[in-house]
Amino acid sequence: MTEGDPKHMPRPATFTRPDGRLLHFYGPFSGEPVWPPESTGHEVAFSHRRWHPVRREWVIYSAHRQTRTYKPSADTCPFCPMTPDGEIPVKDFSIAVFDNRFSSFQKNPPKPLPIPGLDLPVEKAAGNCEVIIYSADHRASMATLPQERRELLVQVWGDRVRALMEMPSVQAVMPFENRGEEAGVTLHHPHGQIYAFSYLPPIIETMAQSFREGCDLSKLAELKQYTIDETAGAAALVPPFARFPYEVWIVPRRFRARPADLNAGEVSDWARLLASVANRYDRFFGRMCPYVMIVYAAPRGMEEFFPFHIQFYPLLRAPQKLKFIAGCELGAGSFLVDILPETAAQSLRNIEGVP
Ligand SMILES: [Zn+2]
Incomplete structure (x- = not known):
C-alpha cells in the first residue's frame, strides 16, 4: 500500500528548548536558535482523564490551560520569529513544530488520584500535543500559502504522525x-x-469500525454531483451525508493509510486541494471563513483499512450567520442541516477565480 518514498520525506532540524520542550524546523530556516536569557522553563502541570460513565467516553482535564496566551497583538505574537519569550528563536523559518507549552497530554505523566467517593476510572493523560506553524508570516493562511509550502505541510503531517x-x-x-x-x-x-x-477517541473508534467493515471513501471521489474540485490522486467533495452546511472532505482515489504514504504527485494533489477548499470558502462567504479542519490518519494496527483523509467543518451557514451546535446536535447527536449537500457542492464548485 505504501508508495511514499522515505528518501523524499522531510527530516527536521530538532532542538531542545531550555524548558525541555522539543522544537523542529522543517525546510530552510535562518541561523542557530538564540534562546532568551530569561528563559527559566515552564512549570509542568499534568492533565488527567476521567471516564464519563453515561456517555462512555474519556474527558480530559487540563486546569493549567486556563492561563494560556489569549489573543496577543501582532507585535507580541509568540509564533512570530524572535518575539521575546516566544516560541521561535530564529529570524526566519518555513514550518516549525514544537511541543505545546499548554499541552493537554504529557509524555510521562504521573498516575492521577482517584475521585473521592466515586469508583470511576481515572487515567494518565499520556500522549503529546504539538503546535505546527505554517509560515513565519503572521498574515498568511491556508488560502494564501504558496503551493510548495502546502506540499511541505502535507509531508510534515506525514513525518509527525x-x-x-x-x-x-x-x-x-x-x-x-x-x-x-x-x-x-x-x-x-x-x-x-x-x-x-x-x-x-470515540469518533475515531466509530470510524475505524466503519472502515473495518468495508466503508470505502474512494467511492465518494467518483460522485461528480458532489465533487467541488479534483486531481489525479484525490477529490474534494461535499459528502452526500454532510452534517454541516458546506462541509467538505478531501478523499484519496487509492487507499493511503497515512500522509507519509503519499507519492510525490499525490502530495502535490493534496496540497492543491487544501488551497482550493480554503479559497472557495473565503470567496463564498466573502470573508476569512472560520473552520475546523481535521486530518485523519490510520491509528495503530489499522494501516490496512483506515484511510488518510481530511474533513473540513466551516462554522458559517451564510456570510454573516454562524452555524451553532445546539440542542438536537448536542443533546441527541442528530444533526439538522438546512441545505442539501448537492446544492452546497454546486455552490462551492461554481466559485470562480480559485487558483
Ligand atoms: Zn505571529
Whole structure:
C-alpha cells in the first residue's frame, strides 16, 4: 500500500528548548536558535482523564490551560520569529513544530488520584500535543500559502504522525487546524495542532469500525454531483451525508493509510486541494471563513483499512450567520442541516477565480 518514498520525506532540524520542550524546523530556516536569557522553563502541570460513565467516553482535564496566551497583538505574537519569550528563536523559518507549552497530554505523566467517593476510572493523560506553524508570516493562511509550502505541510503531517506513533503509548495521531476566532482560535498566526492520543477517541473508534467493515471513501471521489474540485490522486467533495452546511472532505482515489504514504504527485494533489477548499470558502462567504479542519490518519494496527483523509467543518451557514451546535446536535447527536449537500457542492464548485 505504501508508495511514499522515505528518501523524499522531510527530516527536521530538532532542538531542545531550555524548558525541555522539543522544537523542529522543517525546510530552510535562518541561523542557530538564540534562546532568551530569561528563559527559566515552564512549570509542568499534568492533565488527567476521567471516564464519563453515561456517555462512555474519556474527558480530559487540563486546569493549567486556563492561563494560556489569549489573543496577543501582532507585535507580541509568540509564533512570530524572535518575539521575546516566544516560541521561535530564529529570524526566519518555513514550518516549525514544537511541543505545546499548554499541552493537554504529557509524555510521562504521573498516575492521577482517584475521585473521592466515586469508583470511576481515572487515567494518565499520556500522549503529546504539538503546535505546527505554517509560515513565519503572521498574515498568511491556508488560502494564501504558496503551493510548495502546502506540499511541505502535507509531508510534515506525514513525518509527525510517523514520529509520534513511535511513542509506544500512542494509539492515534490527529493533526487539525482551528481557523478563526469563531473556531476558538486565541492566536491568529497561521498554525495547526497535532494531538497524539494514548487511547482511541470515540469518533475515531466509530470510524475505524466503519472502515473495518468495508466503508470505502474512494467511492465518494467518483460522485461528480458532489465533487467541488479534483486531481489525479484525490477529490474534494461535499459528502452526500454532510452534517454541516458546506462541509467538505478531501478523499484519496487509492487507499493511503497515512500522509507519509503519499507519492510525490499525490502530495502535490493534496496540497492543491487544501488551497482550493480554503479559497472557495473565503470567496463564498466573502470573508476569512472560520473552520475546523481535521486530518485523519490510520491509528495503530489499522494501516490496512483506515484511510488518510481530511474533513473540513466551516462554522458559517451564510456570510454573516454562524452555524451553532445546539440542542438536537448536542443533546441527541442528530444533526439538522438546512441545505442539501448537492446544492452546497454546486455552490462551492461554481466559485470562480480559485487558483
Ligand atoms: Zn505571529
